[in-house]
Amino acid sequence: MEKREMRAVYAQTLIELAKTNEDIVILDADLMHANGAFAFAKAYPERSFNVGVAEANMVGVAAGLSSVGKIPFASTFGSFAGRRDYDQFFISANYARLNVKLVGTDPGVTAKYNGGTHMPFEDLALMRAIPKLVILEPSDPVSLGKLIRKSASYYGCVYLRMQRSPASVLYPESEEFEFGRAKVLREGSDAVLFALGSVMVNESLAAAETLATEGIRAAVVDMVSLKPLDVETVVAQAGKTGRVVTCENGQASGGLSSAVAEAILESGVRAGFARIGVKDEFGEVGTVEYLMERYALRAQDIAAAVRSLA
Amino acid sequence: MLAAQSLELRKDILSLIKRANGGHTGGCLSSIDILVGLYFHALRIDPAMPRDPGRDRFVMSKGHSAEGLYCVLAKAGFFPALVLEQYGRFDSTLYGHPTMNVPGVEMPTGALGHGLAVGVGMALAAKRDGASYRTFVLMGDGEQAEGSVWEAAMAGSHYGLDNLVGIVDYNGLQISGKVDDVMRLSPLGDRWAAFGWKVVQIDGNDMGQVIGALDSVPAKAGSPTLILARTIKGKGVSFIENQVAWHHKVPTDEQYAQAMRELDTAIASAREARV
Ligand SMILES: Cc1ncc(C[n+]2csc(CCOP(=O)(O)OP(=O)(O)O)c2C)c(N)n1
Ligand SMILES: [Mg+2]
Numbered sequence: 001m002e003k004r005e006m007r008a009v010y011a012q013t014l015i016e017l018a019k020t021n022e023d024i025v026i027l028d029a030d031l032m033h034a035n036g037a038f039a040f041a042k043a044y045p046e047r048s049f050n051v052g053v054a055e056a057n058m059v060g061v062a063a064g065l066s067s068v069g070k071i072p073f074a075s076t077f078g079s080f081a082g083r084r085d086y087d088q089f090f091i092s093a094n095y096a097r098l099n100v101k102l103v104g105t106d107p108g109v110t111a112k113y114n115g116g117t118h119m120p121f122e123d124l125a126l127m128r129a130i131p132k133l134v135i136l137e138p139s140d141p142v143s144l145g146k147l148i149r150k151s152a153s154y155y156g157c158v159y160l161r162m163q164r165s166p167a168s169v170l171y172p173e174s175e176e177f178e179f180g181r182a183k184v185l186r187e188g189s190d191a192v193l194f195a196l197g198s199v200m201v202n203e204s205l206a207a208a209e210t211l212a213t214e215g216i217r218a219a220v221v222d223m224v225s226l227k228p229l230d231v232e233t234v235v236a237q238a239g240k241t242g243r244v245v246t247c248e249n250g251q252a253s254g255g256l257s258s259a260v261a262e263a264i265l266e267s268g269v270r271a272g273f274a275r276i277g278v279k280d281e282f283g284e285v286g287t288v289e290y291l292m293e294r295y296a297l298r299a300q301d302i303a304a305a306v307r308s309l310a
Numbered sequence: 311m312l313a314a315q316s317l318e319l320r321k322d323i324l325s326l327i328k329r330a331n332g333g334h335t336g337g338c339l340s341s342i343d344i345l346v347g348l349y350f351h352a353l354r355i356d357p358a359m360p361r362d363p364g365r366d367r368f369v370m371s372k373g374h375s376a377e378g379l380y381c382v383l384a385k386a387g388f389f390p391a392l393v394l395e396q397y398g399r400f401d402s403t404l405y406g407h408p409t410m411n412v413p414g415v416e417m418p419t420g421a422l423g424h425g426l427a428v429g430v431g432m433a434l435a436a437k438r439d440g441a442s443y444r445t446f447v448l449m450g451d452g453e454q455a456e457g458s459v460w461e462a463a464m465a466g467s468h469y470g471l472d473n474l475v476g477i478v479d480y481n482g483l484q485i486s487g488k489v490d491d492v493m494r495l496s497p498l499g500d501r502w503a504a505f506g507w508k509v510v511q512i513d514g515n516d517m518g519q520v521i522g523a524l525d526s527v528p529a530k531a532g533s534p535t536l537i538l539a540r541t542i543k544g545k546g547v548s549f550i551e552n553q554v555a556w557h558h559k560v561p562t563d564e565q566y567a568q569a570m571r572e573l574d575t576a577i578a579s580a581r582e583a584r585v
């Protein structure tokens with residue numbers, strides 16, 4: 001499967017948008033080289049602000065820029081985007097009803113050797129508690145590009161959780177994406193895997209493949225958007241299959257698993273339920289493969305979770 | 311022989327980073343003389359009793375220079391040198407940033423901007439309890455952009471913490487360029503002084519000056535001390551010195567061999583000069 005570097009898509013898409021939209025600006029906190037924003041800064045130096053190692057300041061400044069009509073995209077590691085910026089993002093951006101796009105890179109185990117300080121397991125739960133915020137985790141380069149464009153044309157705050165390393169292309173260029181619209185990547189009648197982000201969507205597809213050889217037909221849904229959640233698809237799939245597994249690259253509480261469980265319980269549909277994700281632990285160090293084993297995020301863990309739901 | 315000691319440790323750091331194929335090379339080499347001055351001269355610590363309540367506290371606020379800290383802690387005897395070989399392996403206790411699993415580490419750091427506030431708390435407790443231990447916090451200059459540094463700076467002087475020593479590894483570089491180009495810091499000494507700290511300016515790669523500064527604290531009774539240590543990022547290896555690109559970079563085999571040669575030569579002359 002073709003792979004493309006996500007951070008290159010991020011920078012390239014913003015460069016394209018900036019050609020026709022004068023208001024697009026970017027901010028970063030000393031990590032432009034890591035997350036790709038550097039390419040934009042080269043193309044549009046006068047529209048790029050590297051504020052130094054000062055993430056909270058970055059988001060406050062982004063809010064100010066937004067209040068006078070700019071469309072700021074501010075990026076840093078997801079750990080700092082969630083924890084360090086939270087109050088500024090909550091109040092000065094969201095509560096103020098402004099238009100700030102916050103990009104958190106290196107989601108979950110993709111922070112690899114940086115360890116617990118740098119490994120965002122909690123950002124989804126934190127962000128989900130902010131009213132009206134749009135939360136996206138694109139699973140591939142095509143959806144990333146499309147969702148950046150949507151975010152730019154939408155007035156309101158967005159949290160974009162973005163893997164920066166290469167990710168497999170899952171969609172044709174013509175595919176369109178909406179906030180709050182999941183994509184059913186594979187139909188199935190026996191179980192449904194609700195997955196978020198490149199790592200978990202790809203593992204879920206592999207798990208469904210394995211299960212198919214055992215005669216278990218598992219549907220795979222790329223959630224795309226954690227908030228708003230595609231409640232309609234979630235409830236329909238849960239009702240149809242009766243077995244639900246949520247798959248997220250972070251704490252399995254407060255984020256995707258909680259959102260899906262809330263939607264299903266409120267709908268009155270009853271289904272078996274299991275969570276794939278980090279179970280109340282801090283980040284550690286290792287390769288992505290090792291950490292996925294460590295936190296039981298692999299295809300085989302997903303398949304086992306499906307089997308465990310009688 | 312502390313100068314020779316930090317040259318030896320530079321070799322340890324490079325071999326650790328080479329073996330693990332990753333590490334914050336530049337900032338480790340700029341700050342190693344300060345760490346040597348602390349661990350082998352100034353700090354009142356006993357590696358056999360890493361949790362002794364009366365020990366001096368050291369917080370490595372620039373936690374990304376973990377490789378340097380690990381090499382120093384091993385050399386000081388907090389854990390066997392063999393443990394260093396695990397660095398960068400997934401089953402290791404030595405992460406890319408210091409954690410509480412490592413004997414001798416006082417605080418988990420790595421998210422910049424945390425250390426000084428914690429140091430204020432440690433020093434404040436010593437004042438309240440009448441304890442005689444001192445607290446030292448090492449920060450980066452890029453790190454100075456974090457607002458939390460200045461919140462703690464205000465608190466340090468407000469509480470009159472002359473048992474607290476902040477040290478800035480003033481190497482002039484951060485990841486994305488020169489510190490003064492990214493977010494101007496100068497006049498850094500004046501800024502700390504304006505926040506009520508007694509500022510001591512030194513060459514942080516000159517062991518004599520490092521020790522002199524550490525021996526002179528508190529530089530002023532009733533005030534926290536800020537040692538502004540001018541350093542060279544990558545100090546000790548010609549092609550790493552002052553290069554932005556070496557913030558996080560691994561030497562090739564050739565570069566590694568050259569670095570070792572340069573350091574061996576420097577060690578020989580330091581031994582000769584008995585420094
Ligand atoms: C809160 C936070 N933001 C960003 C980073 C990523 N980061 C690691 S090192 C570094 C640059 C630090 O520069 P400086 O303090 O000058 O360190 P030194 O030059 O001594 O290596 C950055 C931005 C981090 N570790 N913590
Ligand atoms: Mg620096």
